[in-house]
Amino acid sequence: MPTPKSLLERAFSLLSVFTVDRSAVTLSELSRHSGLPLSTTHRLVASLVELRALDRAPDGRYRVGLRLLELGALSPGSLDLRDRALPFLEDLYEVTRHNVQLAVRDGTEVVYVERISARDAVNVVTRVGSRMPTHCTGVGLVLLAAAPVAVQEAVLAAPLKRFTPRTIASAPELREALARVRRDGYAISDRQIEMITYSVAAPVRGPDGDVVAAVSVVVPTGTRTDTVVPAVRTCGLAISRALGWASH
Amino acid sequence: MPTPKSLLERAFSLLSVFTVDRSAVTLSELSRHSGLPLSTTHRLVASLVELRALDRAPDGRYRVGLRLLELGALSPGSLDLRDRALPFLEDLYEVTRHNVQLAVRDGTEVVYVERISARDAVNVVTRVGSRMPTHCTGVGLVLLAAAPVAVQEAVLAAPLKRFTPRTIASAPELREALARVRRDGYAISDRQIEMITYSVAAPVRGPDGDVVAAVSVVVPTGTRTDTVVPAVRTCGLAISRALGWASH
DNA sequence: AGGGCGGTTTCCGATGAGCGGAAGGCCGTT
């Protein structure tokens, strides 16, 4: 948070203090974590509460306000995409009984817009609204493979975060993986996040044929791919069709 | 939008231009609908794009950015509540095969935080993040019945919007309905929104026993209540228990 | 009781960020 100057920047650096494991904070915590002077924080927070962007709990702590949930629900993918995709995601879940996810790309990252979580499934690292790098997730590889070259270069140029020994961590490896995704039409991210799971992802296309999202399912290491892959690919095609895409 | 003066107010009046059926707008539309001068709009929008609160589509139109989805996902209910409740909501869906909803109260309105939509269910008026009045929805009645008196009075004092001939539209009716909810421990909102559906709702309690949310299921008019009511109530109790509530 | 402490709220003068009218550029359409 290097000295934000504009008011909006300040306001957002306040909002950025909230994370999954820090969802209710006091005023002073907000001040400390955002780096803003206390009195400034106080004033801004008051405005944000006024606008319902923040909520003040009876105990004095602040939480993210429902206004933001409302606005977030309008973000691309949360509207058309989400509604149309849901039934097909449910089908995919029905078949696989593992975590099913729908994600879109935002810059060099992926953002999950929908998730169906199996009650007793492996992994729960992702949630709606959360971000992950593109290089190490199934959805990421699918979305990156279809992204503008500039974005791909940006990812390739930056250091690739490693989660496990199997994580793609070098540019050549990543290039090869992307080529494979383009050739095959789907991606497998094998034990890149955790050693006990791999994910299979397929593209979702809009009416013009460009990739607007990716579906994936996360299954335990050892699951046979020959049943999962067709299911995911079919799901991707089905959602694409529901979005108005007609294969050439 | 009566002449917002603070910068944040202006920014939010821009964001408020976006709605479910107006999710992509041009700069001038933003200016017109928000009432802000064009050059001001231009400057603010640029900042918001910078912060990823807005996205600019290739065609020049603006959409709500994924940053807001990310932040919205941290709002109360979207975190703890949502995750813990989901499995039980799925159970309820499994049993009823109709639209299942989870909502919290925000001031005098309810906001839906989770929804499981049956593919071929009646009604799709609600969606995650959307708001409804308290007086005419099942979840609304449950939440209002448990709300501070000040909130109840505020609702009773304001005009009650009527959707159908069956909508509760007078203060005495509403008082009686709330009393019934408190007595029975659940609410039935019969044909208040559409004449072809009614909804059954039950409270969800936090560790301290206070009502933090409400579950409901929307079923077609004519469905027998004696199977639906126990299912919804049980679901509400199950989620409460999962949240740490122990019925004294 | 006293006193220290962490958090919260209020005040107010200086200042620079934000304001928005105006002018100019870039399409399509008539």
Add this chain to the structure above:
DNA sequence: AACGGCCTTCCGCTCATCGGAAACCGCCCT
């Protein structure tokens, strides 16, 4: 060529914002 949307840039005035300081409020400890 002229018109009419829409978008972008410029720039001098001014008022909203800034933040240090000081008071305020429980709360715990001695």
